[in-house]
Amino acid sequence: MTESISAEQxxxxxxxxxxxxxxxxxxxxxxxxxAQARIAEDAGAVAVMxxxxxxxxxxxxxxxxxxxxxxxxxxxxxxxxxxxxxxxxIGHFVEAQILEVLGVDYIDESEVLSPADYVNxxxxxxxxxxxxxxxxxxxxxxxxxxxxxxxIRSKGExxxxxxxxxxxxxxxxxxxxxxxxxxxxxxxxxAAKELQAPYELVAEIASTGKLPVVLFTAGGVATPADxxxxxxxxxxxxxxxxxxxxxxxxEQRAAAIVRAVTFYDDAKVIAEVSRGLGEAMVGINVSDxxxxxxxxxxxx
Amino acid sequence: xxILSVRARPAETAVPxxxxxxxxALQGDFREHAQVLRELGASVDLVRRSEELAPxxxxxxPGGESSVMxxxxxxxxxxxxxxxxxxxxxxxxGTCAGLIMLADTVLDGITGQQSLGGLDIAVRRNxxxxxxxxxxxxxxxxxxxxxxxxAVFIRAPVVETVGPRATALATLxxxxxVAVEQGNLLGTSFHPEITGEYRFHRYFLQKVAAAVxx
Numbered sequence: 001m002t003e004s005i006s007a008e009q010x011x012x013x014x015x016x017x018x019x020x021x022x023x024x025x026x027x028x029x030x031x032x033x034x035a036q037a038r039i040a041e042d043a044g045a046v047a048v049m050x051x052x053x054x055x056x057x058x059x060x061x062x063x064x065x066x067x068x069x070x071x072x073x074x075x076x077x078x079x080x081x082x083x084x085x086x087x088x089x090i091g092h093f094v095e096a097q098i099l100e101v102l103g104v105d106y107i108d109e110s111e112v113l114s115p116a117d118y119v120n121x122x123x124x125x126x127x128x129x130x131x132x133x134x135x136x137x138x139x140x141x142x143x144x145x146x147x148x149x150x151x152i153r154s155k156g157e158x159x160x161x162x163x164x165x166x167x168x169x170x171x172x173x174x175x176x177x178x179x180x181x182x183x184x185x186x187x188x189x190x191a192a193k194e195l196q197a198p199y200e201l202v203a204e205i206a207s208t209g210k211l212p213v214v215l216f217t218a219g220g221v222a223t224p225a226d227x228x229x230x231x232x233x234x235x236x237x238x239x240x241x242x243x244x245x246x247x248x249x250x251e252q253r254a255a256a257i258v259r260a261v262t263f264y265d266d267a268k269v270i271a272e273v274s275r276g277l278g279e280a281m282v283g284i285n286v287s288d289x290x291x292x293x294x295x296x297x298x299x300x
Numbered sequence: 301x302x303i304l305s306v307r308a309r310p311a312e313t314a315v316p317x318x319x320x321x322x323x324x325a326l327q328g329d330f331r332e333h334a335q336v337l338r339e340l341g342a343s344v345d346l347v348r349r350s351e352e353l354a355p356x357x358x359x360x361x362p363g364g365e366s367s368v369m370x371x372x373x374x375x376x377x378x379x380x381x382x383x384x385x386x387x388x389x390x391x392x393x394g395t396c397a398g399l400i401m402l403a404d405t406v407l408d409g410i411t412g413q414q415s416l417g418g419l420d421i422a423v424r425r426n427x428x429x430x431x432x433x434x435x436x437x438x439x440x441x442x443x444x445x446x447x448x449x450x451a452v453f454i455r456a457p458v459v460e461t462v463g464p465r466a467t468a469l470a471t472l473x474x475x476x477x478v479a480v481e482q483g484n485l486l487g488t489s490f491h492p493e494i495t496g497e498y499r500f501h502r503y504f505l506q507k508v509a510a511a512v513x514x
Binding site: 008010012015018019022025041042047080082103106128129259 | 325326327328329330331332348363364365367368371372375376396397408409410411425426429430431432433434435436437438452453454455491494495
């Protein structure tokens, strides 16, 4: 013990990563109004993501997507008791400063918004609040963790209702982790170079076989079966963006996805909760989206 | 940069072998609890269904979102069997959300939130405020020995009222109670399971062993 009794430490790595641990096995839902936040909390969401437009609308309406209006974030914080997350643009450290002052619990440095910096991500060690960042592969995840991210979210392709990219990204990350665990030290030096990530972090993962932070998955999850599949593929929890509130019956679908995540390995329960949910979000196939319009390619 | 938690070695003080302890696995950090309990020699079941309660000698309710655990416990018919187990004297240890689940009274819960009850206390949910107010600190807990307990508080609850049947085990400097016990029930506002602190789990397993002997 180095600290003396009663020296309180705020915003330490353990406190930041600790909140991520408590969210595990849960569903984090995108909400754009206080009323939607209420529905999400009532359905059993473990946290809500406050934003102005869900990714499906950002995609269809186009234009620059930015941090939400503080009034909207305030109204959502006032409505619910579960943790509230909000998105800042990649590299936009002032949006992050604003979110910290507003009293959200978690910041998502998100590729769903228009990037503010095409070179640098936010130095997340500078903040008391924890950050979640997206990643499509292990190297990207490790660079974010090196910058201070307390949770990684595999990106998928947000706003599509097509889960194939989410599948690809979580399989890629977990596959690359598995590969590291079989390497000798001389190979790990090369792996670190190839992953463009610090050797210490690479060596740590090679020995533990997992990321040092929680790994959620996101991007295209629209059904209880999608969510359960992500859990079976090794996710610690699931983000659902447009999938809930772009569907025919948000209350029922939200509750069904929560249940499917808890009983992700029990097909009977997943079958039961999948009944009579009404229309899922219509969605678009990722293969129909031209590469420059794919959100997952943002972040470096 | 990379923060590896240094796990304190489980001390040699006896935790009887062969205890079967469940960890409620509806949501939250149940795997961390399972890991600590296994390292202390317990055989661990992850529990999501009422029929999984029957063979247990003890149960841990982990950290997580208490409102979510409450909802899932009721949806899947686990809440009443859990209440019956508490009445029947099953030793249960709750951390953070688990403490809230064990409290007779919950303040600042979400609309309609219920607890299982058992501990004669009133707990205020998320008593410190948003995540910027989450912290770690050392606590003096005489019941666990001289060495301070390193405690992590994450959007944590505090025990606002300790009723006559419950006993406070730890308080913050300002006097607010953050750990309690009552018979076979134990609860902490903080998370020994993520700091490599084994003493609470060992203390709990001793309760479990005593209950098995009776």
